[in-house]
Amino acid sequence: MVKGREGERVRLYVRGTILGYKRSKANQYPNTSLIQIEGVNTKEEVAWYAGKRLAYIYKAKVKKDGSHYRCIWGKVSRSHGNSGVVRAKFTSNLPPKSMGDRVRVFMYPSNI
Amino acid sequence: FPFPLTYIARLLRIHISERKREEEAESNQNSFAAMAPRKTPVVSRNPQLIRGVGKYSRSKMYHKRGLWAIKAKNGGVFPKHDPKPKAAATPVKPSKFYPADDIKMPLPNKRKAKPTKLRASITPGTVLILLAGRFKGKRVVFLKQLTSGLLLVTGPFKVNGVPLRRVNQAYVIGTSTKVDISGTNVDKFDDKYFAKAAEKKNKKGEGEFFEADKERRRASCHKTRRMTRRLSMQHCLNRLRQCQI
Numbered sequence A: 001m002v003k004g005r006e007g008e009r010v011r012l013y014v015r016g017t018i019l020g021y022k023r024s025k026a027n028q029y030p031n032t033s034l035i036q037i038e039g040v041n042t043k044e045e046v047a048w049y050a051g052k053r054l055a056y057i058y059k060a061k062v063k064k065d066g067s068h069y070r071c072i073w074g075k076v077s078r079s080h081g082n083s084g085v086v087r088a089k090f091t092s093n094l095p096p097k098s099m100g101d102r103v104r105v106f107m108y109p110s111n112i
Numbered sequence B: 001f002p003f004p005l006t007y008i009a010r011l012l013r014i015h016i017s018e019r020k021r022e023e024e025a026e027s028n029q030n031s032f033a034a035m036a037p038r039k040t041p042v043v044s045r046n047p048q049l050i051r052g053v054g055k056y057s058r059s060k061m062y063h064k065r066g067l068w069a070i071k072a073k074n075g076g077v078f079p080k081h082d083p084k085p086k087a088a089a090t091p092v093k094p095s096k097f098y099p100a101d102d103i104k105m106p107l108p109n110k111r112k113a114k115p116t117k118l119r120a121s122i123t124p125g126t127v128l129i130l131l132a133g134r135f136k137g138k139r140v141v142f143l144k145q146l147t148s149g150l151l152l153v154t155g156p157f158k159v160n161g162v163p164l165r166r167v168n169q170a171y172v173i174g175t176s177t178k179v180d181i182s183g184t185n186v187d188k189f190d191d192k193y194f195a196k197a198a199e200k201k202n203k204k205g206e207g208e209f210f211e212a213d214k215e216r217r218r219a220s221c222h223k224t225r226r227m228t229r230r231l232s233m234q235h236c237l238n239r240l241r242q243c244q245i
Helices: A043-049 B005-027 B058-064 B067-073 B196-200 B215-243
Strands: A013-023 A028-037 A053-064 A067-080 A085-090 A102-106 B048-050 B126-130 B139-145 B151-154 B165-167 B172-178
Touching: A013 A053, A013 A085, A028 A067, A028 A102, A043 A067, A053 A085, B058 B067, B126 B151
Parallel strands: none
Antiparallel strands: A013 A028, A013 A102, A028 A085, A053 A067, A053 A102, A067 A085, B126 B139, B126 B172, B139 B151, B151 B165
């Protein structure tokens, strides 16, 4: 490894924002969330992200497994619309307070 | 002369091949009527027009296979072999235990797991980027794919601290950088090498730490494991140095 670059923080995920639940005008379906992935702006660009794992990480007051941080895992399932928004399903539905929060879009399962 | 030449040729050919078979049989010291093992694979003389429909009828095939010649050789009758003497049947003991109800047996599962298909971008010597796990973000050299489908990978340890390790293909990005590791011998390493019992072994550079019950196990495999790893990794390292990475 190049000496000067050790200790750098590597971000092996892409940043994403939780926009809300899949919904129509008056009904929402919380089992699927909508995620805006940074830098992804068209339906075609989403193809690379299909199937990639997502993690919604949040903090809690009570320590679980020795950590205040908790995680809900999910997967990118498909694109949503024409502008690069993505639908995702999580192991348990995202809590409504997560709207607007950060989500990590990992690069695995990788196909490169 | 009523018979065509081809017929005679066939007769002769069959006769000759029969002779050859006889000779083989004799050389194998079987009884003269036994069949010798085939040297060429069995090819059907009856090409299929459509699946299930052959070109030639039964009588024509009888002719083509030369069954008439075999019969002629055996005096007009198809040769019969005495059935092989059956091994004396071991007396079957009546079972001691009969279950009260009929037990449902699970259906037989004859599936054989294959190792996952290796991506085209990953060949021995490729530099990979690990995406997850303890060494995420590290660039690592790919050695080979193990029978379980996992990839065998090494830092090498001296370069970036990643030891000989197994990694799943899905958690890896293959770069286009390749290192020439031809000659690096990785045959010794397979999934069994990474089995749990061996995990208590000493790694390179760590201090000795003996426990009474594990002492013998460690002592026996310790030196050999270190040596095999050192030798193979040294080679890999040399290769890397040559590539000036």
